[in-house]
Amino acid sequence: GENVEQHPSTLSVQEGDSAVIKCTYSDSASNYFPWYKQELGKRPQLIIDIRSNVGEKKDQRIAVTLNKTAKHFSLHITETQPEDSAVYFCADGEYNFNKFYFGSGTKLNVKP
Amino acid sequence: DAMVIQNPRYQVTQFGKPVTLSCSQTLNHNVMYWYQQKSSQAPKLLFHYYDKDFNNEADTPDNFQSRRPNTSFCFLDIRSPGLGDAAMYLCATSRDRGNYEQYFGPGTRLTVT
Numbered sequence: 700g701e702n703v704e705q706h707p708s709t710l711s712v713q714e715g716d717s718a719v720i721k722c723t724y725s726d727s728a729s730n731y732f733p734w735y736k737q738e739l740g741k742r743p744q745l746i747i748d749i750r751s752n753v754g755e756k757k758d759q760r761i762a763v764t765l766n767k768t769a770k771h772f773s774l775h776i777t778e779t780q781p782e783d784s785a786v787y788f789c790a791d792g793e794y795n796f797n798k799f800y801f802g803s804g805t806k807l808n809v810k811p
Numbered sequence: 812d813a814m815v816i817q818n819p820r821y822q823v824t825q826f827g828k829p830v831t832l833s834c835s836q837t838l839n840h841n842v843m844y845w846y847q848q849k850s851s852q853a854p855k856l857l858f859h860y861y862d863k864d865f866n867n868e869a870d871t872p873d874n875f876q877s878r879r880p881n882t883s884f885c886f887l888d889i890r891s892p893g894l895g896d897a898a899m900y901l902c903a904t905s906r907d908r909g910n911y912e913q914y915f916g917p918g919t920r921l922t923v924t
Contacts (some may be wrong), residue, residue: 728863733912742901742915743854795908798866800845801853 702726703791703804713758713810718779720805721772722789731799732772734763738785746787747774780810815916816836822920823922824892828831832887832919834902843878843885844913846901854901860885889921897923 702725712718722732732750748762749756749772756763760779765772776783786806792799816835826831834843841862846854862877874896876888889896902916904913 712891742917745912745916748912798856798859800856804851 703789703802705789705805707805708803709806711808711810712779714779716778716779718774718807718809719785720774720787720789720807721771722773722791722802723769724791725770726791727770728793729792731792732763732765733790733799734774735790735801736785737786737788737804743788755800771803776807779807781784781809782811783807784809812877816871816912817900817904817916817919819919820924821865821894821920825924826894827891827917830892830921832889832900832902832921834885834887834916835883836904836914837883838904838906838914839882840904840910840914841907842905843879844903845875845885845887846903847896848899848901848918850894850898857887869890892921892923894923897921 703722705722710718729752734746735743736746737743747758747761747763749765751767752766760777762775784807786804788804789802790799814837817850820835821857845857847857848854856868857871857875858877874890878886886901899918901918903913905911905913
């Protein structure tokens with residue numbers, strides 16, 4: 700759906716700490732939730748995604764959790780590194796149509 | 812190795828002067844998208860093509876049109892650009908419907924003078 704709220708808008712962490720970004724959605728039909736990373740001046744790139752039939756997905760230092768009942772999902776980055784610094788966008792959509800709507804973005808700054 | 816190519820990368824146009832942005836892909840993907848991204852904002856979906864089927868977002872202004880003459884190419888036409896249309900325009904593709912990754916092009920930064 701078109702209403703995806705994302706928090707926080709900026710996040711600053713120390714290298715090695717964890718970072719968590721949260722999104723909430725309102726459309727009950729949404730069943731696909733990708734996360735994109737956009738470095739300054741570059742194109743968005745998919746880092747992880749999750750479908751509504753699972754509650755958690757992990758890929759090395761990155762994990763996404765989904766709570767369908769509460770209609771929220773979160774991105775977790777562990778052992779953050781300076782190269783994780785970027786803007787992260789959540790999105791929701793219906794995967795049968797493969798179009799989705801982005802949240803407002805979180806600017807993550809990992810301090811060395 | 813470029814997969815989604817956008818030309819030009821930077822475009823300057825005058826207020827009210829029609830402009831066309833182009834996108835091409837070497838992936839043979841069925842779906843192509845156009846997004847508008849203003850500074851420090853999220854990409855906003857304008858429309859997408861599933862093969863030749865055009866799908867417009869309800870809030871996309873009539874000033875924006877699109878053409879997809881074949882699988883590889885998609886064009887964004889802005890009929891009468893206003894100052895508020897200055898933005899980065901991102902083209903993306905995906906293999907098909909379903910949870911396939913969207914591949915973004917590098918974008919075209921449009922300036923309206």
